Amino acid sequence: MVDSNNMDALAWLRKQLDGDENDLLREMVREFAQRLMAAEVDALTGAGWGEVSPERVNHRNGYRQRPFDTRVGSIELAIPKLRRGSYFPDWLLDPRRRAERALVAVVAECYVRGVSTRRVDGLVKTLGIESLSKSQVSRMAAELDEMVAEFRNRPLDAGPYTYVWMDALTQKVREGGRIVNVAVVIAVGVNNDGHREVLGLDVITTEDGAGWLAFLRGLVARGLSGVSLVISDAHSGLVDAIASTLPGATWQRCRTHYMRNLLTKVPKAAQAMVATLVRTIFAQPDAASVWAQHARVVDQLNDQFPDAATHLADAAPDVLAFTGFPKEHWRQIWSNNPQERLNKELRRRTDVVGIFPNRDAVVRLVGAVLAEQHDEWAVARRYMAAEGLAKARIRIIDGDLEEVTAHQLSDVM
Numbered sequence: 001m002v003d004s005n006n007m008d009a010l011a012w013l014r015k016q017l018d019g020d021e022n023d024l025l026r027e028m029v030r031e032f033a034q035r036l037m038a039a040e041v042d043a044l045t046g047a048g049w050g051e052v053s054p055e056r057v058n059h060r061n062g063y064r065q066r067p068f069d070t071r072v073g074s075i076e077l078a079i080p081k082l083r084r085g086s087y088f089p090d091w092l093l094d095p096r097r098r099a100e101r102a103l104v105a106v107v108a109e110c111y112v113r114g115v116s117t118r119r120v121d122g123l124v125k126t127l128g129i130e131s132l133s134k135s136q137v138s139r140m141a142a143e144l145d146e147m148v149a150e151f152r153n154r155p156l157d158a159g160p161y162t163y164v165w166m167d168a169l170t171q172k173v174r175e176g177g178r179i180v181n182v183a184v185v186i187a188v189g190v191n192n193d194g195h196r197e198v199l200g201l202d203v204i205t206t207e208d209g210a211g212w213l214a215f216l217r218g219l220v221a222r223g224l225s226g227v228s229l230v231i232s233d234a235h236s237g238l239v240d241a242i243a244s245t246l247p248g249a250t251w252q253r254c255r256t257h258y259m260r261n262l263l264t265k266v267p268k269a270a271q272a273m274v275a276t277l278v279r280t281i282f283a284q285p286d287a288a289s290v291w292a293q294h295a296r297v298v299d300q301l302n303d304q305f306p307d308a309a310t311h312l313a314d315a316a317p318d319v320l321a322f323t324g325f326p327k328e329h330w331r332q333i334w335s336n337n338p339q340e341r342l343n344k345e346l347r348r349r350t351d352v353v354g355i356f357p358n359r360d361a362v363v364r365l366v367g368a369v370l371a372e373q374h375d376e377w378a379v380a381r382r383y384m385a386a387e388g389l390a391k392a393r394i395r396i397i398d399g400d401l402e403e404v405t406a407h408q409l410s411d412v413m
Contacts, residue, residue, distance in 0.1 A: 030075040033068070037089050041080045044087065059083045068093065145360075148367035151374070156199060156219065158191035160226020162389045163329070164199065164249075165189070165339040168235060169346060171203075171362050172355045179355055180205075184346075184366055185215050188339055189224075194382035194389060196338075198374040199224060201366060203359045209237025216245040228392060229325060231336055233257040234318075253318035254336035255282065262315075265308035274301065274308065282334065287323035294320060325392050329384065342373060 038049070041060065047053035049060060063078040080087055168183040183206060187199040200219050204211030212235065216224075230242050231252045239251050259278060263271045277297055284290040294316055301309040322334040332338065346369055356362045377383070 026070075026073045026075050029070055030068075030077065033075075033077055033089075033092060036092075037077075037080060040089065041082070041087060045082070058085070066093065144364050144368045148364055148371060151371040152200060152363075152367060153222070156197075156223035156225075158193070158195075158197065159223065160228075160393065161189035161191055161197075161199070161224060162226060162228045162392050163190045163333055163384075164224075164227050164230050165336055166230060166232040166235075166238065167336055167339045167343060169343055169350075169366075171350060173359055173362060174355060174357055175359075182359065182362065183211065184362060185211065186339070186342070186366075186370065187215070187219060188342065189227075190384050190389065192386065192389070194384040194386045195380070196377040196383045198370045198377075201363070201370060203362050209240055212238045212241035213244060216241050220245050226393070229321065229333060231333055231339075233336060234261075250321050250324065251318060252321040252333060253315065254334075255319055256335045256337060256340075258315060258319050262308060262311055265311050266305045270305070274305065277301070278312070281320075282330075286327065290320060290323050291316075326388050328388055329392065332384065342370075345369070345373075 042048045045056060045058040045060065047056040059082070061081045061083045063080055066077045066079050068075050068077045077093075079089065165188045166185065168185045170181050171184055172179050173182050174180075183204050184201060185204055186201045189197050189199045191197050200215070200222070202211075202215045202218065204215065224246075227246045227249045229250050229252055230246065231254060232238055233254050234257070242249055242251055259275060262278065263275060266274050277300065281290060281293045281297055284293050294312070298309050298313045301312065322330050325333060346366060349369055350356075350362075350365060353361075353365065356365075
């Protein structure tokens with residue numbers, strides 16, 4: 001025999017199955033939430049709805065409607081009210097926002113992935129949720145700000161950071177009624193146990209010495225230390241900023257960027273030949289051979305392309321700085337390619353946004369992406385062996401071992 005409660009439940013289920021699938025899911029979520037709230041209020045009042053009990057300590061006082069946005073759409077919840085005190089299901093809803101925590105994470109993730117407001121709006125519509133304005137999406141994404149700020153200001157206490165890669169990305173921002181270009185400067189380093197870290201980021205007006213100097217000073221203030229080599233393109237003012245803030249550090253000019261600069265000194269028809277010739281410099285087995293091959297290439301270019309030969313000769317100390325470090329690190333430190341791969345991912349996400357409303361929005365998006373990459377690196381395999389990093393910091397001075405920059409390492413090995 002089937003009791004009346006089961007009959008009611010079956011009738012309700014049949015009715016819901018006759019409707020739309022999403023309507024069924026929404027109604028099931030609503031019914032489940034209502035029953036949980038009713039049970040919690042029963043416990044708070046000491047008695048069920050309409051029940052006469054000597055253990056009753058409070059009474060219900062109607063309901064207040066509250067929209068609840070979920071993965072299956074918007075539903076209206078009837079939240080019980082009490083005569084004395086108040087009741088709020090904080091296990092289900094956040095009193096400061098209506099959207100379910102998971103939905104906020106979805107919208108925030110869309111923002112992090114460079115999805116425009118219109119696309120986010122389209123996604124929300126497919127979930128059955130009312131349209132969100134740009135300001136609403138921005139407010140929801142703003143919860144990333146606290147996380148990004150914590151990430152940017154964390155202490156850099158895993159040093160020494162033997163190798164540091166630096167680069168800058170140009171982004172467009174609305175300021176004062178105009179669209180201006182700003183530079184997002186980023187630093188990545190290898191910590192003491194061989195894992196990569198995103199050390200920091202900042203937004204500066206132009207890639208000048210003052211901007212780089214302020215950025216590096218901020219990194220040093222947070223604990224950046226033990227830097228032996230900084231790898232970057234020839235950004236204006238960066239080399240002087242390195243000398244001012246990181247005493248003892250050497251600068252390695254990115255060979256990839258340098259090659260592009262060098263090829264502007266030769267006719268287009270000869271660029272492939274010159275590029276092949278220059279690449280032989282980096283194919284040598286040891287530091288002495290690299291420098292010897294560099295000298296031979298300069299001599300070969302001198303007759304036909306004297307400007308290129310002079311350019312290559314003058315750049316030798318910066319382009320070949322990697323030779324003072326362990327050979328097993330050369331491929332990782334002679335260019336900014338590791339940073340370029342990260343930049344490519346950043347551009348893929350920021351290009352969808354196009355023009356940022358302000359600098360804070362740039363920091364929010366780029367910072368969130370970098371924090372995500374930082375976490376992935378923390379659990380990935382080591383980028384460099386700790387033993388190799390220790391070797392990169394050793395040189396011999398008057399017969400004693402000392403941890404220093406590794407410019408003279410080739411004399412030790």
